[in-house]
Amino acid sequence: MNRVAAGTLILLAFACGSGSAKSELDKKKEELEKVKSQQANLTEKQAALEKEILALDPSAVPAEKPKLVSLSKLSTSPFSHFIDLQGKIDAENISFVTPRGIGGQVKSIYVKTGDAVQKGQLLLKLEDAVIRQQIVTAKTQLEFAKNLHQRQKNLWDQNIGTEVQLITAKNNVDQAERQIIILNEQLAMTNVYAEISGVADEVNIKVGETFTGAPTSGIRIVNTSNLKVVAQVPENYIDRVKVGSAVVVTLPDIAKTITTKITVSGKLIDPNSRSFYIEAKMPADKSFRPNQIANVRIQDYTAKEAISIPMNTLQNDEKGKFVLVATTEDGKLKARKRVVKVGELYADKLEILDGLQAGDTLITDGFQGVYDGQLISTQQ
Known part of the structure; x- marks a missing residue:
């Protein structure tokens, strides 16, 4: 019984303490509300007094500081609004020199990297000894065929032999002549010429190597007189970028800026980059180089x-x-x-x-x- 009584007394004491704490909090809240109310009343009273004073004496209230x-x-x-892109300089004419035939072993090289070349200039000579020997043999066969044809013709004039024999002899002469023509054409193919004028930007072939015209082992000629700037434009600008749009091209490496116009606007959207191709012609300048980085600014809007x-x-x-x-x-x-x-x-x-x-x-x-x-x- 003593333990029960003690527990009851503790619970009663705790309940009384909690009630007392709650009562104290309520008092503080009420006091805060009174202070706020008094402050609001004082603020209103201050504003009213300032208004009354200003009406009686305008100079009494400090002026607003500007x-x-x-x-x-x-x-x-x-x-103007521009689309800022990164592009590059490209050449209108870049020629990878190729043989007119199947190629062959290089006998002589007449150009080196950096040389200026003209269209039609001889660049390489391929091995031609076998073809020349074939031409000598073909010429001998031609002479033999002509001799037989002449003999057959003389017999025909004397009413000896048949017409078929004469025709066959003439056909052998024609075949021998055609063979020489073919061999001479093959001999000419051992001379490799420049297809365009420009600069031999790369000569990656040596005497004794086999020349087939592959880009990795051949001659590359670049014509820098016809250059262009190329770039990819995001497809959301497709209705704002057209042929004739002004372009400002800046080449940061050489600190040059050129104004030009778009000459080609692609109609195909790249499915990977979601962009389309544009190009603009560049003026001739020896300081410009193909693949040079260019900052491209396309004017897509202007108001005068x-x-x-x-x-x-x-x-x-x-x-x-x-x-x-x-x-x-x-x-x-x-x-x-x-x-x-x-x-x-x-x-x-x-x-x-x-x-x-x-x-x-x-x-x-x-x-x-x-x-x-x-x-x-x-x-x-």
């Missing part, structure tokens, strides 16, 4: 007279996009909010389609925290 800002007068100017602003001056609120402009009201410079409609963005310049006009004064710096109607000033 916010220091930077301004820029807006004017119209051309605005546009209002543009720095991108960082654009702000957003629940009503949409806006900027702050400076206006003079009652002799005082104030900030005013202007809701704007934006167009294209390129680099840090944003085109404004509506909401601003030439002559407006844009707040370009110090606009953070400035509200509509706030007094502003500029650094003199």
